[in-house]
Amino acid sequence: MAIRPHPDPAALRVVLHRALADPDAAWSLGGYGAGATFRRGAAEPVASPCGGRPGLVTPRGALVLGGAEGLVPVAYETALGRDDWSQALALCRPLAALPPCPVPAVSEIGPDREAARAQDRDGVLFCLGLPLRQARILARVRGDAVGLLRAACGRPADAALWERLPGLGATLVAAHGCDRIEVVLPDAPPGPRAHWFDKLLRLGRLHAATAPIPAGLAPVIHLHPPHPVMEGGYDPGRHAAFQDLLARWGDPALAALKRRLLAGEAVAIPDARPARAVARVALAQRRCLPAR
Template sequence: MLDLETILRDGMNDPDAGWHMGSFGAIAEFHHVAGDPPAPIAEALEQTTSRGAIRIDTLQGVRPVAYETLSPKPHRWSQTVSLCLPEKDARMNRRDVLTALGPDTDAIRSEDHDAVLFDMGLAQSQVDFCIRTSDPALIEVLQPQEGRSLFDHDNPAMGAILRAHPHRVALTPLGRVEVYQMIGGPDTGGTSPEGPHTHVLPKLLRANRTHSANAPIPKGWVPCCGFHPKSPVSGQLGEDKTFDPEAFDRFQTLLADWGINEYTEQKRGGWCALDAGQTPETWEEPRTRVARAGLRNAIRQWRRQRGDSDLVVEWARAFDRGEADADPENPGH
């Protein structure tokens, strides 16, 4: 049986792994950046760089759910281990207005303990999405707006936040992600900075969902932290790379213990059919989103491992067509 804490601690020390905490529409991501000074060796479930930090405070009651999602690119897929809690244990404060929380005495770095936390009031189920600042000018703008929505058309707070680039802090029942870099927008050329960054997307927030429909989280459970082990098919910047069989096999071990049976059974069946030389006419198309993803990823993964053949091209034409059920490749969206 896999030891969750050991696997997560190894992930904290893997510069090719990534993490996120948040909800569908408000997410904080932690990644290493190639060329930066090496991060300290993590002895606990915590990692810090000059760009951001992550800390997992507890694994009490956690159910790990491993899954692979479809990429819009037909030769790729993504992989995640979601650390889930029962709905009743995953609830955070769900504040819907800007709220000052006082000094962040639980900040990961001691130098940030005196900075002031403000809950942005996004009213998300499993995350209190906050900003943190010691900037007197920003605090002077924010304090009079307490008790108001940041999205009120005449509220100056959001504009001040976007100009000042305070730290963003995602608080969940399991821990926190802190982002020290600038907010993606006009000051960053319209793109998120490399490494730790955040997304707050009002259109997705309005859906009032805890996670993407393409993430096969069991009913009654809520993802509170996402772990993204090293990908076998893409790099940290989303670039294609030569297939990495070791990274692939490592995640298949996690999937075998923590995956969704409907997905893994369809994937195993697809591989067996391809190995046996069966044509796609012998296979019934799956009826559920999860099972379809299993079959489609089985085809992609068989192809990446074995190369092209007339047979696998036939299977792809039959079952892996279009972009339906494919997820954007930003974790957590």
């Protein structure tokens, strides 16, 4: 993986600000196996987090962004099949700057002073103790549910507890420093979602093997810009917007390889997973791009 230039916090802030205004953009926070995603509908009521923080609040959840300083953006595309691909801007931090995994047991933290809405700050937070360094997976509850979660403290969280959270009126919170996603449970697509896959967590990976994240970095937040292929067909503006992110924060060697493939050049594909993935992405995109 090629070394990227130093991040530009000012440029990153502009990108994040524009994405917050786009109802088709999605966000995720967490690690490999557990975390939360935030989506909103175009007609859904939306407000800003209290305290003047950047982000979005809807009836189904919230996104709060702590700031661009210290984040290293990594843009990449992933082949999903013969005719499809995904795209993401991973906002990473140096692995050495991440805290260790929490104690593997449910524990009480106290009132949620950083809640996106002021009226939620009296809710009580409990850490579920999931083995992640990129985020803490928390449950915010009130009333009788507080006592029920206190009774679970000191023991590892399990699938049975996870399944009980919606019935307790809990809000799932994935938090890293001042960054957070809140998910009002029970969740349902296409809104904010919470996820926990114990088998994936046990692998101890920082990210999926298909994500070309440079060594020494760990993705904390992902911005998922709207895909260029929509129900109405191919959108060249969306495609161009993400190609700009790739040019700025993607791997230069992979970007050059894809340009040559899209231009129809006969190129020997290096025998490496990222290069093979780029070749598949280029093949899928050539079916969408206008004829040259």
